[in-house]
Amino acid sequence: MKITFFSTQPYDKEFFNRYNDSFGFQLDFFEIELNAQTVHLVDKSDAVCVFVNDIVSETVIAQLSIKNVKVIALRCAGFNNVDLAAAKQHNINICRVPAYSPQAVAEHAVALILTLNRKTHKAYNRVREQNFSLNGLLGFDLYGKTVGVIGTGNIGKAFCRIMQGFGCKVLAFDIIANKELEASGVQFVPLIELLQQSDIVSLHCPLNEQTKHIISSDTIQMMKPGVMLINTSRGALIDTTAVITALKSGQIAYLGIDVYEQEEHIFFRDLSATVIEDDTIQRLMSFSNVLVTAHQAFFTKEALTQITLTTLRNVDELLKTNNLSARSALLV
Structure with missing residues (x-):
């Protein structure tokens, strides 16, 4: 199973690679943001992972649906950048990290x-x-x-x-x-x-x-x-x-x-x-x-660890069972 990441920084790669061993995902990292111009970079992925400034619009979600993406995972708590109605229409699960640190x-x-x-x-x-x-x-x-x-x-x-x-x-x-x-x-x-x-x-x-x-x-x-x-x-x-x-x-x-x-x-x-x-x-x-300061309030070792583990668990559960035990993390 493959996850494509957008808006990634070196610390994202470090933490997700460190904790991925017990999950066994194929991880594909892009530094650029997800939007209508970059969605074409998603290739044979089961899930995409996005951050606060990625634009997960109706157009992007429609393209992800065509590419058979099943999960959009936010590695953050906020979701104002996601068209939830479009995700529901295309039967794509949306999950987030409601509480990290x-x-x-x-x-x-x-x-x-x-x-x-x-x-x-x-x-x-x-x-x-x-x-x-x-x-x-x-x-x-x-x-x-x-x-x-x-x-x-x-x-x-x-x-x-x-x-x-x-x-x-x-x-x-x-x-x-x-x-x-x-x-x-x-x-x-x-x-x-x-x-x-x-x-x-x-x-x-x-x-x-x-x-x-x-x-x-x-x-x-x-x-x-x-x-x-x-x-x-x-x-x-x-x-x-x-x-x-x-x-x-x-x-x-x-x-x-x-x-x-x-x-x-x-x-x-x-x-x-x-x-x-x-x-x-x-x-x-x-x-x-x-x-x-440049959106660094979340930036601690403890928070990044929790964000990483929660995101990987969310994707793993949704891809395997189409359900999520942590209901507060499931948006669609």
């Missing part, structure tokens, strides 16, 4: 907060240039601050607990309140109330029609002046143009993002020798109070 993403969100607040990235560069001045490095105590968490799935839940450990008051917004978090002291409140009260707002919700641009010019105006905004979920949760306007006015005083609305044209590539034509990301990076 929620701590990895939650801890990265905290790293963004600490770095933006205490400006350790600037201090590092200063000291290397023998500049030991503290001017411009003033931060604030996290203790006692109010942190608003939008989305309390596995990652949001882990993030809430970490922030409670810092002595923060944690507010949360989700469709259904998590009783376990409520028992620990997290307060579930309406979105407007969360935005109005929070010193730090962190996004941990999936991207769908209801959450796209949940951070817009309207919701930004509900926030405290000088708020810190963190996004380690999906780029399109934020209206980037509105955020830039708020950064210029000071309404948003700190922005930390590990995802970006147009990241498929930039992230996971070395563009150091090229001119980036995306004016929006260039504008964002020009702000001294903005920290951008």
Whole structure:
């Protein structure tokens, strides 16, 4: 049985080759993204494995069906880039990794907060240039601050607990309140109330029609002046143009993002020798109070191990039984 991988990096090959021995798949790796122009590269494969920026559209799925592909495996939790209705129509199973290491993403969100607040990235560069001045490095105590968490799935839940450990008051917004978090002291409140009260707002919700641009010019105006905004979920949760306007006015005083609305044209590539034509990301990076990382929140040994094993098990089960014991991982 053969799996064709798209959007692969050296670490993908390393981990999937390392754990494939007990499964015995033939693995075919491509660095380029899956889309309507590259789907022809799939040759005699039983499954394809894709990542966050691959475009699994109706056109792509139709071509995969013609090629007798039976499974599309996402090695990630999000699936907004997949046409699920088309997959169902063509009788192709879609599976994902609903939970790998929620701590990895939650801890990265905290790293963004600490770095933006205490400006350790600037201090590092200063000291290397023998500049030991503290001017411009003033931060604030996290203790006692109010942190608003939008989305309390596995990652949001882990993030809430970490922030409670810092002595923060944690507010949360989700469709259904998590009783376990409520028992620990997290307060579930309406979105407007969360935005109005929070010193730090962190996004941990999936991207769908209801959450796209949940951070817009309207919701930004509900926030405290000088708020810190963190996004380690999906780029399109934020209206980037509105955020830039708020950064210029000071309404948003700190922005930390590990995802970006147009990241498929930039992230996971070395563009150091090229001119980036995306004016929006260039504008964002020009702000001294903005920290951008390139979708690395998931990038820990533990997370990659779990992603690899879950993906291989999902494909193995679906190809052998057309069923999946981990029902939360099966989309179609």
